[in-house]
Amino acid sequence: MIWYFIVIVTGVIPLFSSRTSTAELITELPGQPDGVSFKQHSGYIVTDPQRGHALFYYLVEADARDPLSYPLTLWFNGGIVALVLIRYCLCYCLPILIDFGLGPGCSSLGIGAFMEHGPFRPARDGGLMKNEFSWNKVSNVLYVESPIGVGFSYSNTTSDYINWTDADTGTSELFVTIFLLVKSNEKLKCPFEFVLGNPLLDSQISVDGATFLWSHGLISDETLKLKETVCNDSRFLTEEIHNNISKECAEVHEKQVEEMGNFTAPDDVLEPYCFSGTAAMQSASSSAWDAYHAKLARRMVLTDPCLADSIISYLNNPQVQKAIHANTTKLPSVWQSCSGPLSYQGLNLGNDIIPLLSGLIKEHLPVLLYSGDQDSKVPLTQTRIIANMIARDLKFTSMGKYAPWYDKMQVGGWTQSFGRSRKGENATHLTFATVRGAAHEVPYTSPSQALTLFKAFLKGSSLPKVPFKN
Ligand SMILES: *[C@@H]1O[C@H](CO)[C@@H](O)[C@H](O)[C@H]1NC(C)=O
Ligand SMILES: *[C@@H]1O[C@H](CO)[C@@H](O)[C@H](O)[C@H]1NC(C)=O
Numbered sequence: 001m002i003w004y005f006i007v008i009v010t011g012v013i014p015l016f017s018s019r020t021s022t023a024e025l026i027t028e029l030p031g032q033p034d035g036v037s038f039k040q041h042s043g044y045i046v047t048d049p050q051r052g053h054a055l056f057y058y059l060v061e062a063d064a065r066d067p068l069s070y071p072l073t074l075w076f077n078g079g080i081v082a083l084v085l086i087r088y089c090l091c092y093c094l095p096i097l098i099d100f101g102l103g104p105g106c107s108s109l110g111i112g113a114f115m116e117h118g119p120f121r122p123a124r125d126g127g128l129m130k131n132e133f134s135w136n137k138v139s140n141v142l143y144v145e146s147p148i149g150v151g152f153s154y155s156n157t158t159s160d161y162i163n164w165t166d167a168d169t170g171t172s173e174l175f176v177t178i179f180l181l182v183k184s185n186e187k188l189k190c191p192f193e194f195v196l197g198n199p200l201l202d203s204q205i206s207v208d209g210a211t212f213l214w215s216h217g218l219i220s221d222e223t224l225k226l227k228e229t230v231c232n233d234s235r236f237l238t239e240e241i242h243n244n245i246s247k248e249c250a251e252v253h254e255k256q257v258e259e260m261g262n263f264t265a266p267d268d269v270l271e272p273y274c275f276s277g278t279a280a281m282q283s284a285s286s287s288a289w290d291a292y293h294a295k296l297a298r299r300m301v302l303t304d305p306c307l308a309d310s311i312i313s314y315l316n317n318p319q320v321q322k323a324i325h326a327n328t329t330k331l332p333s334v335w336q337s338c339s340g341p342l343s344y345q346g347l348n349l350g351n352d353i354i355p356l357l358s359g360l361i362k363e364h365l366p367v368l369l370y371s372g373d374q375d376s377k378v379p380l381t382q383t384r385i386i387a388n389m390i391a392r393d394l395k396f397t398s399m400g401k402y403a404p405w406y407d408k409m410q411v412g413g414w415t416q417s418f419g420r421s422r423k424g425e426n427a428t429h430l431t432f433a434t435v436r437g438a439a440h441e442v443p444y445t446s447p448s449q450a451l452t453l454f455k456a457f458l459k460g461s462s463l464p465k466v467p468f469k470n
């Protein structure tokens with residue numbers, strides 16, 4: 001299996017010195033720790049010369065003596081349409097991982113690389129810290145800020161920012177893929193697996209967080225009842241998309257917000273609140289902040305609830321932009337983690353990509369749906385319903401029992417695989433896995449578990465079913 005990736009990678013890295021992309025080697029990132037031996041490249045890929053569209057990318061080579069013998073992973077934060085492109089170039093594409101599913105997308109550089117699984121995380125002092133669970137320990141990783149208007153990616157035709165749709169994203173992401181293919185001059189093979197984390201797969205099932213919130217004690221019995229009978233999250237989202245929130249939905253929503261309070265992130269109901277630089281700073285004492293931090297330190301070494309703020313200051317630093325060859329055209333707005341100038345066609349949020357996903361599985365592309373179990377935005381309960389639904393529709397049987405998977409000596413989460421038995425051989429086509437203690441952005445809060453999950457994905461093997469020592 002790994003062989004496919006060797007083929008892919010051999011051709012792909014040299015392409016970044018071509019004329020179509022202004023690919024450049026990063027000499028050193030400001031604040032970069034000492035002893036970094038892997039190479040980093042970044043720059044723009046022009047996806048539409050007529051309209052002046054350019055997507056920003058960041059390529060991190062594998063942290064190994066021979067990076068060319070490692071696979072290449074293409075990472076998008078958000079952007080349903082990479083799914084569509086996979087469908088069209090099935091058997092020719094690279095492994096593609098998508099974090100959020102539907103929607104306009106957030107920055108793969110800011111969120112994917114600097115918050116989730118890149119080699120560094122910005123520190124509060126403006127420097128960088130090493131991420132010992134970086135995915136470039138086992139793969140070359142290409143992060144693309146997609147579509148135009150996200151992060152450093154831009155359009156010189158600013159009217160293109162208005163009413164941007166998933167189909168538009170698909171076209172440009174397709175371009176990136178074709179670009180890679182043409183340049184790599186190799187006959188690429190099928191990717192062997194496809195991974196989606198806490199994905200927004202539809203607007204009906206995925207977002208229904210009432211039971212999750214209630215079972216974690218964030219809302220009252222009464223509010224649960226109201227959400228079940230008056231206005232559920234799916235209806236609320238639909239009304240929000242249509243810019244037409246009814247009185248009863250507004251009331252239920254308000255009650256929920258009041259009960260949850262101001263200091264809990266829907267992304268991760270366990271995460272301490274970041275008090276720096278917000279209005280909340282004034283209302284909380286510093287001893288409260290210290291207590292949060294102590295709790296945090298017990299829970300995870302790397303997670304800093306203010307990381308998002310540090311990323312924003314880091315990427316808006318002109319020296320950093322110069323070092324990574326970004327913002328070469330003096331863009332009018334500042335760098336933001338999600339769509340800045342882009343005005344996304346909100347109705348697209350109603351798109352249902354479950355049929356697309358089923359189609360991919362039918363075409364023998366194995367899929368892993370993982371779910372951080374502290375996320376209330378796209379809760380595990382809902383992703384599990386969707387996984388079961390797809391398995392039922394495709395007439396899959398359970399491959400083994402619902403069981404824990406392990407990250408070293410600890411339980412990493414729970415998992416269930418589905419597939420078919422043919423001639424006594426079991427073939428897994430769909431895997432559902434929870435990640436214990438993880439946020440919407442799984443590697444952010446649970447980097448070690450995420451790396452274990454990613455390693456299994458690259459090997460094409462199932463998640464570790466027994467504890468193991470490193
Ligand atoms: C956008 O416009 C700037 C300034 O004219 C130019 O330097 C740049 O190459 C253009 N970008 C694209 C992708 O055409
Ligand atoms: C955006 O698209 C919607 C739905 O197609 C349409 O009603 C609206 O007029 C469009 N807005 C602009 C500014 O083009």
Ligand SMILES: *[C@@H]1O[C@H](CO)[C@@H](O)[C@H](O)[C@H]1NC(C)=O
Pocket residue numbers: 204205208230231232234235
């Ligand atoms: C949410 O409410 C709508 C009606 O408002 C209903 O059609 C739908 O089935 C509900 N969804 C769930 C998951 O209960």
Ligand SMILES: *[C@@H]1O[C@H](CO)[C@@H](O)[C@H](O)[C@H]1NC(C)=O
Pocket residue numbers: 242244246
């Ligand atoms: C908004 O919703 C109300 C009832 O919920 C409906 O009567 C009205 O037609 C809707 N308006 C639009 C523009 O969809």
Ligand SMILES: *[C@@H]1O[C@H](CO)[C@@H](O)[C@H](O)[C@H]1NC(C)=O
Pocket residue numbers: 261262283
């Ligand atoms: C929560 O936020 C709302 C709106 O910003 C504010 O009115 C309210 O006082 C805040 N509550 C607390 C406990 O800080």
Ligand SMILES: *[C@@H]1O[C@H](CO)[C@@H](O)[C@H](O)[C@H]1NC(C)=O
Pocket residue numbers: 151152315316321327330331332333334335336
């Ligand atoms: C690009 O640089 C200009 C200054 O030249 C700055 O005002 C702007 O905020 C930057 N934009 C981004 C997206 O970094």
Ligand SMILES: *[C@@H]1O[C@H](CO)[C@@H](O)[C@H](O)[C@H]1NC(C)=O
Pocket residue numbers: 398399400401421424425426
């Ligand atoms: C295939 O899966 C079934 C059901 O989980 C199990 O009973 C059987 O032992 C498996 N066969 C092999 C060869 O792994």
